[in-house]
Amino acid sequence: MRRSTINYLVDLLLLLAMLGMLWTGVVIRFVLPAGSGRHALLLWGKGRHEWGDVHYQLVFVTIGLVVLHVGLHWDWVCDVTGRLFVRGERKAEKRRPGLRIACGVAFLAGVSALFGLGVWTALLRVDELAKTSSPGYHGNRPDRVTLDDHDTPGDHEEGDAGHGKGAGQGWGSQTLAEIEKQYGIPVAVLLKRLRVPETVSAETRLARLRQEYGISMSTVRDVIHQYLEQMERAPAVDKP
Structure with a gap:
């Protein structure tokens, strides 16, 4: 197969892949936006x-x-990079082919380093956010609180991190089964009140529900609070 044919096929596949990324991005952003899973929208x-x-x-x-x-x-990358960044390379390119290759390698290394820096910065930021919401952190707005004594998480949002039964675990990382064990609200009841399909696994984490169905943590808190209030008023009656 001719070199030009190979280049054409690779560029064609690259174009299709980029168009696929663009198309799926539009689907995620506009066709199936956050919260669409609550209504079981499928494409x-x-x-x-x-x-x-x-x-x-x-x-x-x-x-x-x-x-x-x-x-x-x-070869083209090395040639153009050498001409742009090395003075006199246009005249000496035939005598110093190694320099052209070095320029290409340096350019590729620079691009890779820039990409790596972006990834490292993102990971560092996530790590910082994790520290501010970890157990023992006393900031202004912690993510983890508990429902001890039938208090809602919203009652403590402006205070310190929670303690007691729920200590040691962030709300987003808790599973539905753990919520049931901790607060006594059955998974089926929680899913029904959140208007989430009953097929969702009990091992699903709250962060996953937030991502797929657009359910905020405050909504989960309200549902648990309402359930606990109902059970407190009528402890002998099951009110799903």
Whole structure:
């Protein structure tokens, strides 16, 4: 197969992958926005989360094709980089081919370092946020509180981190089964009041519900609070 044909096919696949990323991004943002899972909206049998997985996979396909594209045009990358950043390289390129290669490698290393810096910065930021919401942190707005003595999490949002039965675990990381064990509200009842499909697993974390169905933590708190109030008024009657 001719080199030009290979370049054409790689560029065509790269274009299709980028269009796929754009299309799935539009689907996630506008067709199946956050909270659409609550109404069981599907597109070709896939929900918002499944299309997000497709979008994520297309990212890696695109990266792989970009690397292949650069590899096929490596001589051109080295040549242009040398001409742009090395004085006199246009005249000396035939005498110093190693310098052109070094320029290409330096350019590729710079791009990789820039990408790595972005990833590292994002991970560092996530780590900082995790520290501010971890047990023992006394900030202004902790994420974790408890419902001891039938208090709602909202009653403590402006105070210190919670303690007691719920201590040691952030709200977003708790599963539905753990919520049932901690506060006594059955998983089926919680799902029904949150208007979430009953097929959701009891091992699903609250953060996953927030991501897929647009359910805020304050909504979960309100549901638990209302259930506890009902059970307190009529402890002998099951009111789902």
